[in-house]
Amino acid sequence: MATPLAQLDPPSTRPRLLLVDDDPLLRSMALRSLQHAGFEVEEVDSGEAALAAWARRPAELLLLDVMMEGIDGFETCRRLRRLPGGAEVPVLMLTGLDDAASVEQAYQAGATDFVTKPIHWGLLAHRIRYALRNAEVRHAVERSRASLLRAQRLAHMGSWEFDLQGRMACSDELARLFSVSGEAMHCASPQAFLERVVPADRERVARARAAVLHEGVPYQLTFTIERFDGGLRSVCEQAAPLHDALGRQIGVEGITQDISERTEAERQVRQLALYDGLTGLPNRQFFLELARSALRQERPGGTLCALLHLDLLQFRSVNDALGREGGDRVLRVVAERLQAGLRQRDLAPVGTPGRSAALLARVGANGFMLLLQDLAQHAHAGTVAERLVRAIERPILIAGRDVVLNAAIGIAVHPRDGADAPELAAHAEQALYAAKRAGRSQLRYFDEGLNHSARERLQRETELRHAIAEGQLRLHFQPKLDARSQRIVGVEALVRWQHPRLGLVMPGDFIALAEESGLILPLTDWVLEAACQALTRWPATLTVAVNISAPSFAAEDLVERLDARLARHGLDPARLVLEVTESMLMADTEAGVQRLHALRERGYRLSLDDFGTGYSSLAQVKRFPLHELKIDRSFVRDLHRDGRDRALVASIVTLARLLALDVVAEGVETAEQAAVLGELGCHLHQGYLYARPLPEDELTARLGPAPPFTSPSTPPSTPPSTPTHASPPAAAPPAAAPPAAAPPA
Ligand code: C2E
Numbered sequence: 001m002a003t004p005l006a007q008l009d010p011p012s013t014r015p016r017l018l019l020v021d022d023d024p025l026l027r028s029m030a031l032r033s034l035q036h037a038g039f040e041v042e043e044v045d046s047g048e049a050a051l052a053a054w055a056r057r058p059a060e061l062l063l064l065d066v067m068m069e070g071i072d073g074f075e076t077c078r079r080l081r082r083l084p085g086g087a088e089v090p091v092l093m094l095t096g097l098d099d100a101a102s103v104e105q106a107y108q109a110g111a112t113d114f115v116t117k118p119i120h121w122g123l124l125a126h127r128i129r130y131a132l133r134n135a136e137v138r139h140a141v142e143r144s145r146a147s148l149l150r151a152q153r154l155a156h157m158g159s160w161e162f163d164l165q166g167r168m169a170c171s172d173e174l175a176r177l178f179s180v181s182g183e184a185m186h187c188a189s190p191q192a193f194l195e196r197v198v199p200a201d202r203e204r205v206a207r208a209r210a211a212v213l214h215e216g217v218p219y220q221l222t223f224t225i226e227r228f229d230g231g232l233r234s235v236c237e238q239a240a241p242l243h244d245a246l247g248r249q250i251g252v253e254g255i256t257q258d259i260s261e262r263t264e265a266e267r268q269v270r271q272l273a274l275y276d277g278l279t280g281l282p283n284r285q286f287f288l289e290l291a292r293s294a295l296r297q298e299r300p301g302g303t304l305c306a307l308l309h310l311d312l313l314q315f316r317s318v319n320d321a322l323g324r325e326g327g328d329r330v331l332r333v334v335a336e337r338l339q340a341g342l343r344q345r346d347l348a349p350v351g352t353p354g355r356s357a358a359l360l361a362r363v364g365a366n367g368f369m370l371l372l373q374d375l376a377q378h379a380h381a382g383t384v385a386e387r388l389v390r391a392i393e394r395p396i397l398i399a400g401r402d403v404v405l406n407a408a409i410g411i412a413v414h415p416r417d418g419a420d421a422p423e424l425a426a427h428a429e430q431a432l433y434a435a436k437r438a439g440r441s442q443l444r445y446f447d448e449g450l451n452h453s454a455r456e457r458l459q460r461e462t463e464l465r466h467a468i469a470e471g472q473l474r475l476h477f478q479p480k481l482d483a484r485s486q487r488i489v490g491v492e493a494l495v496r497w498q499h500p501r502l503g504l505v506m507p508g509d510f511i512a513l514a515e516e517s518g519l520i521l522p523l524t525d526w527v528l529e530a531a532c533q534a535l536t537r538w539p540a541t542l543t544v545a546v547n548i549s550a551p552s553f554a555a556e557d558l559v560e561r562l563d564a565r566l567a568r569h570g571l572d573p574a575r576l577v578l579e580v581t582e583s584m585l586m587a588d589t590e591a592g593v594q595r596l597h598a599l600r601e602r603g604y605r606l607s608l609d610d611f612g613t614g615y616s617s618l619a620q621v622k623r624f625p626l627h628e629l630k631i632d633r634s635f636v637r638d639l640h641r642d643g644r645d646r647a648l649v650a651s652i653v654t655l656a657r658l659l660a661l662d663v664v665a666e667g668v669e670t671a672e673q674a675a676v677l678g679e680l681g682c683h684l685h686q687g688y689l690y691a692r693p694l695p696e697d698e699l700t701a702r703l704g705p706a707p708p709f710t711s712p713s714t715p716p717s718t719p720p721s722t723p724t725h726a727s728p729p730a731a732a733p734p735a736a737a738p739p740a741a742a743p744p745a
């Protein structure tokens with residue numbers, strides 16, 4: 001190992017002194033005695049000569065007489081201190097004056113020490129050696145301090161310490177790290193120091209600093225600070241207790257190092273290794289890692305995952321036409337569209353709410369991989385894939401040209417098609433090849449059986465889209481009445497599909513498909529429009545209930561659009577009852593409650609449908625600002641036979657009464673059921689006992705002057721004899737067109 005320069009011995013071992021005195025006798029005595037003691041001595045007789053000698057060749061120590069012709073010793077010392085190298089050299093003043101004032105003056109002029117005349121020659125050599133040694137130690141300390149400061153600066157590392165009273169000392173580099181002046185750091189305190197730590201990390205740092213201060217536990221932490229210029233820096237800090245000579249803790253010392261550059265470099269390395277540079281998406285290797293851990297997670301209720309491999313078809317021709325840069329822009333747009341298509345809200349109908357539903361990666365020049373999680377059915381993977389393909393097919397405007405892309409997707413479902421991520425990926429890729437062979441914009445499951453059902457499903461979805469657009473939907477209305485008076489208090493609008501081949505299709509067969517494919521939004525629009533048109537033809541006392549599915553309920557503009565629609569028809573919002581279900585409120589209770597409040601404020605009536613089948617506790621129902629609970633049909637069915645159902649209905653009626661809610665029994669089919677409901681205090685009924693859902697003209701006929709329905713004791717088909725009715729006979733409306741004729745909004 002090389003020896004540092006500072007530690008090398010000087011070429012001559014005899015220390016060189018400069019002796020300055022105007023007394024020749026003293027000089028010759030001193031010369032003899034000092035040379036004898038082993039020093040090399042140069043002698044001069046005045047201050048001016050001393051300064052000139054110093055300029056020629058500096059000495060290691062000066063012996064300086066005070067009283068001299070010309071400039072005196074004090075002035076000589078002062079001037080010497082300003083010369084290059086003159087600041088640190090030890091100066092011993094030779095003085096006959098030993099009064100306090102002269103001594104003080106000597107120190108003020110920069111003297112290191114003083115020797116009084118007459119001089120004791122034997123002692124003088126010792127004083128000189130002592131002064132030289134002192135100077136050497138001071139130089140060494142100074143050198144190591146300077147090299148420490150250099151090292152701290154190079155390492156962006158500041159040091160600090162504070163004592164038990166909270167007094168703090170900091171190095172210059174620490175000041176630089178915090179972007180303050182060194183002076184400002186003089187007023188640093190442990191508290192102010194802590195306040196520069198960003199709030200997210202502060203608690204952790206405070207705990208560690210308290211532990212080292214009170215319990216002597218050292219620490220090493222990485223955290224972020226906010227500099228005084230507002231910049232954020234990552235730092236690594238180490239601290240340990242500070243002890244006195246007796247081993248008692250007197251404070252804490254630490255070093256804080258700016259590691260921002262290293263952290264940033266690490267981030268960049270990570271980014272390069274794990275992400276695709278063009279789109280910022282994970283690359284294949286990282287995606288498989290993420291997928292592996294996602295697949296290991298426990299799935300609620302046996303839900304499925306699906307791995308999708310998507311390839312853009314004929315992408316080379318895009319590159320040929322637009323050049324490399326244009327191709328890159330297209331890829332970025334595709335990545336954005338895929339990401340948008342995977343947003344949580346859009347996946348809500350097919351995934352479990354509250355979980356991160358999808359992972360997306362770029363896996364090749366024109367390939368992407370996706371992992372969909374928590375799917376309820378195999379088919380939902382196809383629904384999402386279909387939507388993604390459609391999103392990609394929308395023209396992309398690049399350099400004034402519309403680029404139209406096609407994509408193929410291969411799908412492998414977990415656990416059916418593979419136990420782990422690599423196996424799923426391989427199978428999704430095989431499916432992709434099959435999809436590509438089949439031509440443009442195709443999707444394929446790895447499993448043949450799934451392919452068959454996917455095709456059927458896709459066909460039904462296409463049919464439903466046409467049905468909505470081309471007027472194949474019909475609206476039927478089922479009365480809701482007060483069993484005591486037989487008065488119709490409202491009707492529920494129930495949608496049907498007049499299928500050209502299959503005849504009248506019931507909502508149970510297409511509402512779920514509509515929800516999963518997003519078609520529920522135009523479908524609900526159609527139903528609302530048809531229901532409003534019917535309302536305008538009916539007496540003003542009649543209300544219509546419309547079933548609102550989760551995606552419609554969550555739509556941001558729900559309230560505005562409802563308001564606009566009712567205003568257009570000149571209808572009072574109180575005539576529209578919105579039926580929602582527990583499960584959709586439970587998906588996001590907070591948002592649900594807010595949405596209900598907004599609707600209620602605008603005057604809409606709110607009903608909780610199928611009550612008892614969801615998961616809400618009675619306590620939660622209290623939070624929802626509702627007007628009505630509808631007891632699900634399944635509790636009404638066996639009411640007269642099953643004691644448990646009876647008790648349940650009784651408690652729902654009690655709850656409703658407590659919360660001042662109307663309570664409606666759904667699916668009342670028999671007089672017995674009606675009677676038990678009456679006994680339990682539930683008088684609002686809906687069911688086949690009174691009427692099936694009817695086309696508008698039939699329902700309108702029932703609203704006529706004659707009493708509309710039988711009492712529960714007579715068969716529903718027989719015209720009733722007691723004239724009770726919801727609407728005044730005079731308001732009986734003219735015969736109306738069926739809602740199916742109404743154009744969608
Ligand atoms: P829901 O809202 O609970 O509607 C009541 C269902 O019970 C209707 O079935 C009705 O015909 C049936 N029902 C009424 N009384 C009786 C009875 O006494 N016995 C029996 N067995 N059934 C009775 P529908 O019309 O088949 O509708 C089924 C479900 O489809 C509805 O349940 C609702 O959830 C949904 N639905 C219907 N129309 C729409 C709509 O326009 N939009 C949305 N989002 N969902 C709709």
Ligand code: MG
Binds near residue numbers: 492547579609
């Ligand atoms: Mg309903």
Ligand code: MG
Binds near residue numbers: 609610630632633666
């Ligand atoms: Mg219901």
